[in-house]
Amino acid sequence: MRAKDLIVLLSVILIVAMLIIPFPTWLLSILLIVNISIALLILLISMNMSEPLQFSVFPSLLLLVTLFRLGLNVSTTRSILSKGDAGNVVETFGSFVIGGNVVVGLVIFIILVIINFIVITKGSERVSEVAARFTLDAMPGKQMSIDADLNAGMISEHEARERREKVSREADFYGAMDGASKFVKGDAIAGIIITLVNLLFGIVIGATQLGLPIAEAATKFSLLTVGDGIVSQIPALLISTATGIVVTRAASDGNLGQDITKQLLSYPKMLYVTGGTIILLGLLTPIGALFTLPVGGLMLLGGYRMTKIPEVSKEQLEDVEEDIQTDELKSPESVVSLLNVDPIEFEFGYGLIPLADSNQGGDLLDRIVMIRRQLAIELGLVIPVVRIRDNIQLQPNEYRLKIKGNEMARGELLLDHYLAMSPGVEDDSIEGIDTVEPSFGLPAKWITEDMKEQAEIFGYTVVDPPSVVSTHITEIIKANAHELLGRQETKQLIDHIKESYPILVEEVTPNPLSVGEIQKVLGKLLRENVSIRNLPIIFETLADFGKVTSDTDLLTEYVRQALARQITNQYSSGGEQLKVITVSGKIEKIIADGIQQTEHGNYLSIDPNVSQSILESIAAQVEQLSLMEQTPIVLCSPAVRMYIRQLTERYFPQIPILSYNELEANVEVQSVGVVNIE
Known part of the structure; x- marks a missing residue:
């Protein structure tokens, strides 16, 4: 590699030297043959590539080759005007190629210049300009397509990074070719000027300084000038052709020869x-x-x-x-493929397309990537990719979120408005469209941008539409995370922890617990918003109690107690006093007496009127705490915790039910209400 780099550096130094130092005619002849060889090589490479980026160095190479050819023009001009000789190659092109006829030589030279300058160079310049403009215009759309494929799971992050780099390089290449085509145009103009200079000044120098008759001087210098012009225009024509081939390659399946023979x-x-x-x-x-x-x-x-x-x-x-x-x-596969259901789907009406269109400033795709990362940290669960698509069956400003084919949430956005949530006391001066905040069901208003600053002054929480929908998506996924954890996902989590704790995993599964039983335990934890990120502690507990019982409800209770520090910090951060609603001993005894044990597990069986009274008492205490702006937490003994959860899950799914064993000993607990019945 160092030798190749050195050759390129020496070549650049040689070009500079040709502009300053007179070279012997034998060396000029060799360099002229090298010039023709390089031009032919570039033409053949441009014909055999399948896409322009395979020859991405072409714009820079074009500049160096053009400079090399102009350096040769300067050297041959110096030799012609000073010595009346430019070497064997120039003389051969001036005598043999054109038969020694100056008029024929001039005509051939003019034709070559016209072909190069007007036909090929001008066309290549226009194509380069248009290709550069269209490539830059299409760049945002290509980036959006890559992001969509990444979020849809069709490509990996590595493949997305490679495709983004290719799009960027493609834009840079066509931009560079737009400028490089100007080199070819300037080279053609310079060739015409140099030929005229050689012809006029050659005759003058031959007649005045070399003492030749005017007719002889005209004949001699005309042949040399025409020979020099043709020997420089032939490689220039080859380079111009290569430029045109490079910038016009599109929708290619192979090299130029294959495409021509296949399509023609x-x-x-x-x-x-x-x-x-x-x-x-x-x-x-x-x-x-x-x-x-x-x-x-x-x-x-x-x-x-x-x-x-x-x-x-x-x-x-x-x-x-x-x-x-x-x-x-x-084949049954032709029907089976239609049965696939996406884990998570986000559909929206055509009026919300700007949310996902990066060309219009939409960042929904980026937000969903961040949501998946955030939930992975919070819940310890790898959220599947979210399939995003527009749906003309929805209202223009409507969206809905589906999990495993079932609609879980629906909402409406006004993209040119902001959502303002009341601080508790509404102000009549804040005008807007009354609505309900979709994530938490709070009363809110859609306000215009003019009202935004005034609403913030009066204490309203003002949120833009993308933040509204991303928060809604986050809360719905968190609330239904247990449905996204199947046996396959559980196996992936087991394989992940096995890399660091192989002995621990071997002690838990496949004996005494199967993957399905572990999945049930993890699902029950997620169902109550308990993170499963700390898998080592969970598996330690399962290893200890899995040999004692296979009841997943009991195992879940043991795991919750092992995660006491995590649960305590979840509801009481920074040593704050934990305000709870306690369950009276009377109710705990009623529930304990109502537990029925069967061979298929335990379940709660109590009088419907009693259960209704318990639920009404809980509702009263929760309402009282809500008025005090406190988060309701129900605290009970470990023996009845999961049964109280079963009783309240349908009616109060968001209220955490904790046992005394799930709280750290150093946390201060204050009972602000008691669940009791008459």
């Missing part, structure tokens, strides 16, 4: 038409069949050969496709 010869019947036309041209015009018959016959033969091959292939392909379609109709 994909219609063999057109060869019949072309061949027949050429033959008729020779028969009906003075051109003669001697020239047209071989060409037309060759095209007819090619069309015949190509028509025969596709017919066989087409018949075979039809048979294969028929067999495949028959197999697919008989």
Whole structure:
């Protein structure tokens, strides 16, 4: 690599030297051949690449090659004007290639310049400019597509990073090609000027300084000038062609040769038409069949050969496709694939498309990525990817969240408004559209941006629509996290902890507990908003008590008690006094007496009137605490905790039910209410 770098550095130094130091004619001849070789090599590489980024160094290389060619022009001009000689290569192009005829040489040179400057260079410049503009315009859409594929789980973060880098490099490449095409245009103009300078000043120098007759000086310097012009225009034409090929490559399946032969010869019947036309041209015009018959016959033969091959292939392909379609109709997989249900789906009406469109400032995709990370930290659960799609069946400003195909929440957003939640005392000066905050069911108003500052002054909590919907999504997923934890997800968690605690995992599963039993324990914890992130403690507890009982309800209680410090910190952070609603001994005795033990587990069986009275008492205490702006927590003895939870789960799912064994000994508990019945 160091040797290759050194060669490039020496080449740049050589270019600078050509501009300053007179080179011998033999060295100039070698460098002219090198120039033609490099141009031909670049042309062949541009034809054999399948996409422009495979030749991403082309813009910089184009500048160096152009500078090299101009350096050669300067050196040959110096040699022609000072010595009347520019080496064997220039002399050969001036005499042999054009037959020593100056007029013919000038005509050929002018034609080459016109082809290079007007046809190829101008077209390449325009294509580069348009490609650069369209690539930059399409860049946000491509980035959004990558983010959508990442959130949908179709690609990994590594693949997304590679695709983003490719999009960025593509934009940089076409931007650079837009500027590099100006080099080719400037090189063509410089070639014309240098040729005119050589021709005019060569005649003057030959007649005045070298003492040659004007006719001889004109002939000699004209041949050298034309030879120098042609020997420099040929590689310039090759480089210009390579530039045009690079910037016009689009929707390519292979290199240029494969694309041309595949697409140009994909219609063999057109060869019949072309061949027949050429033959008729020779028969009906003075051109003669001697020239047209071989060409037309060759095209007819090619069309015949190509028509025969596709017919066989087409018949075979039809048979294969028929067999495949028959197999697919008989195969159950063709129906089974339709049964897949996304774990989490977020659908919205067309009016909320700006939420997910990064071109319009939407950041919903980024917010969902952050939600998944946040819930992974809070709950210890890897949340599945959220499938995001628009749904024309919904109202324009409506959205809904589905978990495993079932609708769990629905809401409505006004993108040009803010959601203002009342501090408790509403102010009549705050005008807006009355609504309900979707996450917690609080009364709120949709207000315009003009009212935002005034609402904040009066103590309203003002939230923008993206924050409203992201909070709603977070709370719904947290409330239903237990439904997202199946056996497959549990197995992934087990494999994860096994990497660090292999002995611990082996002691728990597959004996005495199966993956399904562990999943039930973890699901019960998540159902009551207890994080399962501390898997080592959970598995330590399961290892201790899994041999004693396989009742997942009892195992869950043991695990909760082992997580006492975590649960205490969850409800009483910083040593704060914990205000709770205690359950009276009378109710605990009623519940304990109502526990029925069967071979399938224990369940609670009490009189419906008694259970109704208990629920009414809890509701009264919860309402009283809510008026005091306190979070209600019910505290009871460990023996009846899970049964009280079973009793209250349907009516008060958000109220935590704790036992005395789930609280740290150093936490201060204050009873602000007692659940009791007459």
